[in-house]
Amino acid sequence: MKLKKYSLVVVALLSFLGASAQGVENLRINEVLISNENGINDSYGEKTGWIEIYNDGYVSTTLAGCYISIAPPLGSGEDMFVDKSVFGAETYCIPKSANNVMSMPPRAYSLFFTGDSSHSPFNTTFTLPVKGTIYLWNASGKGVPIDTFKYDFSEIPSDNSLAVIRGARGTKNVIKTFVNPTPGHANYVEAAVSPTEKLKEQDKYGFIMTLTAVSVVFLALMILYLVFRTVGKFMQKRDAAKIKASMPKSQSKKEVIVGDLSGEVAAAITIALKAYQDELEAEEQMQLTLNRVAKSYSPWSSKIHGLTHEPERKR
Incomplete structure (x- = not known):
């Protein structure tokens, strides 16, 4: 043992x-x-x-x-x-x-x-x-x-x-x-100090962080504004070009050949156009006529217009 x-x-x-x-x-x-x-x-x-x-x-x-x-x-x-x-x-x-x-x-x-x-x-x-x-x-x-x-x-x-x-x-x-x-x-x-920790030591009250954040936001908004503005102008020009291309050509301007017209015909056409123009101007004109009051007194001081007329009894 x-x-x-x-x-x-x-x-x-x-x-x-x-x-x-x-x-x-x-x-x-x-x-x-x-x-x-x-x-x-x-x-x-x-x-x-x-x-x-x-x-x-x-x-x-x-x-x-x-x-x-x-x-x-x-x-x-x-x-x-x-x-x-x-x-x-x-x-x-x-x-x-x-x-x-x-x-x-x-x-x-x-x-x-x-x-x-x-x-x-x-x-x-x-x-x-x-x-x-x-x-x-x-x-x-x-x-x-x-x-x-x-x-x-x-x-x-x-x-x-x-x-x-x-x-x-x-x-x-x-x-x-x-x-x-x-x-x-x-x-x-x-351990290496991270950039966030360095910033925390240097910016105790957050002024740099606030300024940086605001600057980034405003810069982003400015970039977006410029981008949207450029795109908008481009779209407007493109739409205008499409509308212009879809419209028929204006018939207001036509070439008139007057080489073979006689003097009588040309004079008749001129008179007709002048009469038409005068007619249009006459319709657009308006005349206002002022007539002098025959009474010598001033209507503003007259009290007759303020009196009540007695009703006339018709039989």
Whole structure:
């Protein structure tokens, strides 16, 4: 019975160690900063460069016993191993005794400050040069490094970091310069400000928006007016041309050949036309005749017209 219990404990322990070892392979160097003037402080309140490690997996793991190094590895291929001869100078071994604080849950971050390792287990024994490569090794320090980070800060200002923007599985990661570093948090690129948000900041009271809207409406109305006016004129001309084409030609003007008429005939025609014209004019004339009143007095002062006449009796 005891043997069975011991077997279960051993199996559980091996399973935990296997899962932990497998989780180490998911560790990634996520962000690096070498010149820290106005950023975060370490546990002693000092501002130094730092290296951010990220657990990209979905199982917990530990950094205890792993190596962070800026020294090139020895060997090649699968036979590479960390150069332990430069311990303290270019290679930092994360203490196994700090296993309780080096545990990393899934998708978690750990920050290692460069400089004096006597401050805490989260301070390395080396400082980062302006240009180089950072290596992350597993606890054995052999084989291919878990992750590498090649950087160059020669043209990057202070307080700016280099961070890995991780794409989807199977896509290539991109290293970008961050003006605002994100230690202990996910690396994200600040979203571009939309034109609407910019306008909202510049036009707090909506004057520009109102003027723009009114201008657009009036411009649209002006364009519609010009279009309708042009179309209307075109349609009027077309209708006028159709009406003119449908009307018979005027018979008012006719060519009169008078070459063969005699003088008597021409005179008779002229007299007839003159008589006809006089007759038309006589009908149109109106005469108004005013006769002078024979009485010498003014009818306006006469009262006779205002008196009532006595009725006459007819017999």
